[in-house]
Structure formats: structure tokens, C-alpha cells
Amino acid sequence: MLRLYDYLASGNAYKARLLMRLLDRPFERIDVDILEGESRTEEFLRKNPEGRIPVLELDDGTCLFESNAILCYLAEGTPWLPGDRLDRARVLQWLFWEQYSHEPNIATVRHWVKHVGVPEDKRALFEQKRALGVKALSVMERHLEGRPYFVGDRCTVADLALYAYTHVADEGGFDLGPFPRIRAWLDRVADRPGFTPITQR
Numbered sequence: 400m401l402r403l404y405d406y407l408a409s410g411n412a413y414k415a416r417l418l419m420r421l422l423d424r425p426f427e428r429i430d431v432d433i434l435e436g437e438s439r440t441e442e443f444l445r446k447n448p449e450g451r452i453p454v455l456e457l458d459d460g461t462c463l464f465e466s467n468a469i470l471c472y473l474a475e476g477t478p479w480l481p482g483d484r485l486d487r488a489r490v491l492q493w494l495f496w497e498q499y500s501h502e503p504n505i506a507t508v509r510h511w512v513k514h515v516g517v518p519e520d521k522r523a524l525f526e527q528k529r530a531l532g533v534k535a536l537s538v539m540e541r542h543l544e545g546r547p548y549f550v551g552d553r554c555t556v557a558d559l560a561l562y563a564y565t566h567v568a569d570e571g572g573f574d575l576g577p578f579p580r581i582r583a584w585l586d587r588v589a590d591r592p593g594f595t596p597i598t599q600r
Contacts, residue, residue, distance in 0.1 A: 401426040402456040404446065406433050408514070410506055410563035411466035412453040413597045418473050418559055421593040428600060434514065466563075467494040470556040479556050489550045493557035501539075504532035506564045509571030529572070536568070536578055543580035547587060554588060562588045567597060 403419070405412045405428050419426050431437045431452050438450045446454045447464040455463045455472070463469055471494070474480035481487045508528050511517045517525050539561065542549065549557040566585050569575060575582055588594075 400458065402429055403427070404429050404431050404443070404452050404454040404456070406431055406438075406452050407598065407600060409433070409452055410567065410597070411451075411502070414466045414556075414559055414563045415453045415455060415469045415473065417563070417595060417597075418470055418479065418556065420595045421559075421591060422473065422477060422479075423593060424473070467498060467556075467560055470494070470560060474556045478553065479559075481551065481555060486550055490555050490557045493549050494560050497557075497560045500531070501535045501561065502564055504528045504535060505568050505571060505573065508532055508573070509564065509567060512572055513570045532568070532571070532573055536565070536573065536575070536581060539565070540578045540580050543584055548584070554591065558584075558588050563597075 401419070401424070403412070403415055403426050405416060407430070416428070431443065433452060437443065438447075438452055443454075444450055446456065446462040449464065451464065453464070453466055453469060455469045457463065463472055471480060471491075481490060508525065511521075511525060546552075548554050549561065562585065565575075565581065566589075575585075
């Protein structure tokens with residue numbers, strides 16, 4: 400059985416957990432308390448030398464890390480990852496963008512606000528990341544004009560990757576009020592058989 404090394408509040412870990420639930424794929428959840436340093440132990444670093452979650456451990460003990468790589472692995476051969484070459488590239492485009500322009504800003508601001516507080520020496524960086532987070536949301540809002548999902552007319556792993564931190568962006572102080580297309584898209588993503596919220600183990 401697949402094992403997911405997980406931290407419940409992590410949007411990156413939630414991506415993998417959510418996709419496996421949507422696929423009705425059995426897996427074992429293993430809690431890793433990142434705030435207590437459990438992802439920095441020698442044992443965990445053998446699974447992911449970066450010391451981050453999530454990690455997906457396969458049946459043969461092979462470990463795969465990086466949330467969007469895990470999504471692609473799990474989605475292979477399913478409708479969640481298009482077979483068409485261009486559509487697949489467009490999914491990858493949004494997965495790369497999510498990790499470069501979206502997650503480093505929206506997720507980091509949320510982590511500081513919700514979990515650890517904003518370090519005084521990082522106040523300027525915090526404000527910069529907040530502005531970049533709003534910019535990322537604006538990019539998403541524009542892209543969703545006239546389309547239900549990020550690639551094509553069906554939900555893909557691109558949507559799941561972006562959903563993970565967007566739907567809890569308010570926990571970082573981001574106001575989704577000015578983004579009606581994003582709010583409608585969030586409802587569409589959540590309205591799927593097997594969907595589970597980020598708080599569900």
C-alpha cells in the first residue's frame with residue numbers, strides 16, 4: 400500500500416491526499432509534525448533530503464517527493480492528467496507556475512500568519528510576498544475568464560495544485576472577495592465525488 404508522509408495543515412501534502420481520495424486509491428497516512436522538527440530527522444532525510452513533506456512511499460519502498468511530481472505520478476493514466484501532448488504541457492505549465500509564483504507567496508504568508516507569526520526581521524519580505532500573492536490571484540482570475548478550469552473543460556491536477564493553497568488563502572489575510580471567478584472555480588473543484596477538506600485525516 401502507498402504511504403503518504405503528511406502534515407494536515409500543509410497544502411502541498413493536501414494535494415496528494417486529495418487526489419488519492421478522488422481516485423479512491425487506498426493509502427496509509429503517516430503524520431509528520433514539521434513544527435516539531437520531525438521532517439529533519441536522519442530517518443526522514445533518507446526519504447527526502449530536503450526535509451519537506453509530502454513524501455509518497457511506493458510499495459517497493461521507493462520514495463517520491465515534491466508535491467506536483469507526486470500528483471503527476473498518481474494521475475498518470477487517469478483523466479486527471481491529459482493524454483494530449485499540448486494539454487499535458489499546459490497542465491505542467493500551471494504546476495510549474497504554482498510552485499514558482501503562487502505557493503512561495505500565498506503559502507508562506509499563510510504559514511507566517513496562521514502558524515508561527517511574522518518575524519520582525521522579515522516584515523518587509525512579508526509585505527512583498529503578500530503583494531506577489533495578490534498578483535498571482537489576479538493572474539488566476541484573468542485566466543479563468545470564460546473557462547471553467549485551468550486546462551480544457553475538465554478538472555485536472557493543475558486545478559488541484561492551485562486549489563490547495565488558494566482555498567485557504569484567507570488564512571493568510573488574502574481577500575478573495577475581488578476574485579469572483581476564483582471563488583466560482585473553488586466551488587466547482589470542491590463539488591466532486593470523493594472530495595475531502597484539508598482538515599480531514
